[in-house]
Amino acid sequence: MQADTRENIILELENVGCLKRLRIEFKPGLNIIKAPNASGKTTIIRGFSCMFSDKIPPSHVLSLDELNGRIRVHYDGRIYEKTLRRTPSGQVMAQGDMLPFTDPRAFDACVALAETGVVHRITGGNVVFRKYLEELSYGNIYSAVINASQELINKYGRKLAGPSFRNFEMLPLLLTELTDLHIRRDQIKQKIEDLKSSHESRIQEIHDQIEKKSSTLSREETHLSQLTKNLSLEKEREEQLQELLNLTDRSSEVAISINKGIASSREKQERLKMEIETQTRLVESLKSDLEALRDLLKKEEETGPRGLRDLERRLENINKMIILKEEEIQRAERFPPDDKEYPGRLVVDVRSEILRKIEWLEKVTEYFQEKYMRRMTSARRRFNSNVTRAFRELGLKGFENVFLDQNFALHVMREGSIRQPIETLSASEKLTISLILMLAAKETFLPDFPLFIVDELTLSYDPERFWRIMNYIKRRVPYVIVTSLTSSLTGKPEVIHEP
């Protein structure tokens, strides 16, 4: 009914493939393009397809020996025109209009061209069918987002496994090592302080000993001086007594008394001499001790505390290690100022930023995976339902059901629910199933697309079955275009219309 209200489609081709100039008209219903081999049947399909799909490269359309070509379509009261131009570099450019029902999926769902591998689709396994339905249901958009998201997650993952972030992971260890170095430095500093303090005490002690010794020496020297003075006085006394004795009678009692005095003085002098000798030794000993103490003081002052240099060397080394460790920590904490991606930024901030990006991308991946699954499941169910309806309505003998399972593997069920492997089907059966699957795809995904085109699939085909399918398609699609080989020698394609 819908086809009855539609106008004819006029297709004009100029320098397209082997056709210099051609004007043909498609009416609503079945249009059969009849022509012998190599007369341009497929060229017509290619040229027409250019007006609603970008799947055919312009270089496959323009005549090889021409610089310019043109495709013009009269549709629904308007003219749509596309020009083809060969550039000096040999590239073919196409410019112009597209038909209003243009759809990038139309070529795969509505044009059964032998070269597009329509049969290959059913023999190619579940991967081919999954891809086919992905493209027609736009599931490929969701899988593209999933793939892009996964690639980014991997990219960020690789980034986090890079040297900058690996160093950052070492930060707690580096900080512990720095703390250890600080503790060791403090311990050495304390040892140095203790050593210096102990040395100062030792110096002070020697000073005290020197002072004490000096004081003793001074006292003992005074005592020695006093003894020497006493001895001198005693000698004078003896001399005076001797002089006095010389003036007296030696036998007199006075003389006896003076002699006693002289003897006593001499005894005293002897005692004093012994005392002086002892005292002199004592003073000498004190002087020697004092000298030794002064030497010791000088030596202690000159050499300083024992082990101090060693400790100072260790302190210096630890200070160097602390500086190096702090630099290492700084590098682990922050990107260098000349870093291309994150100049001068804190690694912890960048790491957290990347982790949040990954978190978001993982959620996005999950969201699109769910959408993809739902879309593909729905697409497969609707597709199977249309396939089942087509087989039922066509009433083709021998087939009970044809469907895609959840893994997108095609199952052909013979009567009695016997599964027949695809590769064991005859060429004619393969073509039949291919055409029905394609029509089901069109009805599922492009129900309003007005064309269905079948190119030269009539070869090695059961004519009765082929035309039954064509008539079925004709009832569901406004314009059906079929090419058919003839043995006519006129060479020019002609369109036979069957309303």
Next chain:
Amino acid sequence: MSNTGNKDSLRQIPYIKELERVAVNLLRKNQNSKERLKEILEEYASRYAREYNIRA
């Protein structure tokens, strides 16, 4: 029940509807725009990292 909860949480992903619209429009026009798609995803991921960092 858990599936419903999961679906609800997926719908609450920041910018997801906006991203879906942009990605579908882009890829319907040109299916070879994979690099541009990655750029868009990176822009949204950066925006999320920036805005949700401030909120945190």
